[in-house]
Amino acid sequence: YDINAAWQTGSEGNRNHRAFAGVAELGYTWESRWRPRLSSQYVYATGDAEPDDSRSGRFERLFGFQRPFSASDYIQWENLRAPKLRLELSPSRSVRVDAGWSRYELDSATDRWNAAGLRDPAGQSGRSIGTEVDARVRFPVGGHVVATIGYAWFSPGGFTTATSGRDVDSNFLYVEAYLNAFR
Secondary structure, three states: OEEEEEEEEEEEOOEEEEEEEEEEEEEEEOOOOOOOEEEEEEEEEOOOOOOOOOEEOOOOOOOOOOOOOOOOOOOOOOOEEEEEEEEEEOOOOOOEEEEEEEEEEOOOOOOEEHHHOEEOOOOOOOOEEEEEEEEEEEEEOOOOEEEEEEEEEEEEOHHHHHHHOOOOOEEEEEEEEEEOOOO
């Protein structure tokens, strides 16, 4: 299990800023040849319910890298509710395979989905950003180089379709290489 929480307080211009975010994960790894691990995770970050009042409630992401929240990088740690399921396997000591399912919703229907630049100030478009299914394989390609081949499929939800005027799935195929200084 793993639990992380972050609070933000201060001011944003003339607005008082109070925001919260958290991630909770529960998983189990079986002691067998491929070491299967099944985990579930819930990601949460407050949104700003009333952008024109004297309070700012949107959690502002702390760092630029967002891959843990979305393989396609569509999702940032702000104005978010996201349950996730993940299955991980290690068919050998050096090869790792994992796949996941995620459902993304806005915390506040009147706040933005920042990565897409979409917002419904009236809150009539619902909260559903969409669903993502992803998979990846990591394996060594040399003494200090590890490669990753991954794929993510994203299907837009009601909020995304209503505010963008589009109902088109996206497919994201990627290849990465990492150089490890130590083995």
